[in-house]
Amino acid sequence: MAMAELSTPKTTSPFLQSSSRLRLSSKLHLSNHFRHLLLPPLPTTPNSKISCSVSQNSQAPVAAQENGLVKTKKECYGVFCLTYDLKAEEETKSWKKLINIAVSGAAGMISNHLLFKLASGEVFGPDQPIALKLLGSERSIQALEGVAMELEDSLFPLLREVDIGTDPYEVFQDVEWALLIGAKPRGPGMERAALLDINGQIFADQGKALNAVASPNVKVLVVGNPCNTNALICLKNAPNIPAKNFHALTRLDENRAKCQLALKAGVFYDKVSNMTIWGNHSTTQVPDFLNARINGVPVKEVITDHKWLEEGFTESVQKRGGLLIQKWGRSSAASTAVSIVDAIKSLVTPTPEGDWFSTGVYTNGNPYGIAEDLVFSMPCRSKGDGDYELVKDVEIDDYLRKRIAKSEAELLAEKKCVAHLTGEGIAFCDLGPVDTMLPGEV
Numbered sequence: 001m002a003m004a005e006l007s008t009p010k011t012t013s014p015f016l017q018s019s020s021r022l023r024l025s026s027k028l029h030l031s032n033h034f035r036h037l038l039l040p041p042l043p044t045t046p047n048s049k050i051s052c053s054v055s056q057n058s059q060a061p062v063a064a065q066e067n068g069l070v071k072t073k074k075e076c077y078g079v080f081c082l083t084y085d086l087k088a089e090e091e092t093k094s095w096k097k098l099i100n101i102a103v104s105g106a107a108g109m110i111s112n113h114l115l116f117k118l119a120s121g122e123v124f125g126p127d128q129p130i131a132l133k134l135l136g137s138e139r140s141i142q143a144l145e146g147v148a149m150e151l152e153d154s155l156f157p158l159l160r161e162v163d164i165g166t167d168p169y170e171v172f173q174d175v176e177w178a179l180l181i182g183a184k185p186r187g188p189g190m191e192r193a194a195l196l197d198i199n200g201q202i203f204a205d206q207g208k209a210l211n212a213v214a215s216p217n218v219k220v221l222v223v224g225n226p227c228n229t230n231a232l233i234c235l236k237n238a239p240n241i242p243a244k245n246f247h248a249l250t251r252l253d254e255n256r257a258k259c260q261l262a263l264k265a266g267v268f269y270d271k272v273s274n275m276t277i278w279g280n281h282s283t284t285q286v287p288d289f290l291n292a293r294i295n296g297v298p299v300k301e302v303i304t305d306h307k308w309l310e311e312g313f314t315e316s317v318q319k320r321g322g323l324l325i326q327k328w329g330r331s332s333a334a335s336t337a338v339s340i341v342d343a344i345k346s347l348v349t350p351t352p353e354g355d356w357f358s359t360g361v362y363t364n365g366n367p368y369g370i371a372e373d374l375v376f377s378m379p380c381r382s383k384g385d386g387d388y389e390l391v392k393d394v395e396i397d398d399y400l401r402k403r404i405a406k407s408e409a410e411l412l413a414e415k416k417c418v419a420h421l422t423g424e425g426i427a428f429c430d431l432g433p434v435d436t437m438l439p440g441e442v
């Protein structure tokens with residue numbers, strides 16, 4: 001086994017320029033449970049200076065003592081049990097305080113793309129160190145280890161800590177962001193109501209855990225489907241966290257809509273702006289071509305085939321996920337991860353003047369007459385502080401109003417199905433004669 005000081009990876013990151021000067025200190029981050037599960041017995045060293053044990057066949061961290069005390073913390077993984085001494089870094093003044101990001105379903109397909117983007121600095125910026133808290137289950141714990149190993153091997157300078165675990169009350173401790181991806185996919189012949197019940201329970205439990213242990217201003221992005229109602233369940237179970245902090249991911253739909261409009265107009269997709277997705281992340285969603293713009297011009301003036309906009313375009317966005325499954329054999333994972341990145345970046349960077357983005361948010365106080373107490377995708381703007389405001393003056397014509405109402409009715413029906421999970425009594429589930437689909441269903 002080679003004993004090595006943490007070496008400086010090849011990069012020009014300002015962190016690494018400073019990290020090579022750092023005195024490294026170590027913390028031991030293992031619960032007894034995971035010590036058995038994950039790692040060989042832990043050697044200890046009386047040294048306060050770190051020696052990082054690096055070998056192909058062992059992830060054994062070195063426990064260190066500082067002032068005679070072994071520092072311990074629950075679940076962490078391998079090299080991430082060795083944390084940098086951030087005090088030394090503070091001298092550079094250019095480093096932000098470490099943020100804790102939880103990801104559930106961390107061994108799944110979407111996470112497999114997302115985690116590496118988070119760790120690279122692409123999302124929160126090149127001066128933002130992060131800790132990743134990965135939530136899995138007994139069935140995925142081995143896979144989670146594999147993910148953690150790949151994160152180790154990627155030598156991301158901004159990634160200071162990776163913890164893995166199966167208990168949301170441990171994994172969500174002090175998190176500032178919670179990206180809730182893990183959910184059971186709907187299988188063939190399965191009713192939407194059954195999915196609501198199974199996944200709803202997951203989000204009720206996770207809401208309670210966030211409420212108990214997360215940072216009080218945690219931002220929560222629900223991806224696991226049906227994401228709007230799951231987000232509602234989650235926020236109802238987390239009364240101490242502002243309801244405004246909960247989002248359901250509809251950014252993938254926004255991105256899909258921009259792409260279709262760009263294709264039709266023969267422009268690159270960066271020319272499409274002001275794209276709203278209204279409503280549910282389902283086939284009732286409403287991609288709003290009335291208010292979207294291409295090169296700053298209303299879409300309806302650029303694309304004069306209005307029948308295509310009302311039918312072809314709208315349906316292509318609503319069912320894009322299903323078409324992708326037909327081709328690819330599984331649901332969108334890479335583009336979903338990209339859209340999660342976009343969704344977060346839209347909250348941590350100021351929205352460009354005149355533009356907006358779509359996200360599923362709590363409807364209380366909305367200016368569009370949409371029923372209160374739902375999570376509904378609407379146009380938003382952010383100052384870049386993690387918060388957002390609804391855009392209040394978007395035009396809604398009869399075409400939009402009718403379709404928005406349909407998506408609203410669907411969400412109201414979903415809400416009744418999960419009343420037992422939101423503290424609103426006994427659930428009554430009648431989703432109507434036509435069982436609506438997730439975008440990814442064929």
Ligand SMILES: NC(=O)C1=CN([C@@H]2O[C@H](COP(=O)(O)OP(=O)(O)OC[C@H]3O[C@@H](n4cnc5c(N)ncnc54)[C@H](OP(=O)(O)O)[C@@H]3O)[C@@H](O)[C@H]2O)C=CC1
Pocket residue numbers: 105106107108109110111135136137138139140141181182183184185186198202222223224225227249250251252253281331332333336440
């Ligand atoms: N909002 C959006 O735009 C989109 C949402 N999605 C949704 O994101 C979710 C995750 O997708 P993806 O990463 O591709 O899925 P995967 O199947 O690859 O991973 C899902 C993870 O969910 C966890 N999970 C939790 N409960 C269950 C359960 N009862 N049965 C099976 N797995 C469970 C599993 O992890 P573990 O065992 O660790 O709990 C699994 O690793 C799905 O709900 C999907 O529909 C997908 C695309 C777009």
Ligand SMILES: O=C([O-])CC(=O)C(=O)O
Pocket residue numbers: 185225252320321322331332438439440441
């Ligand atoms: O339906 C699914 O599971 C996947 C999904 O949400 C999408 O592709 O938009």
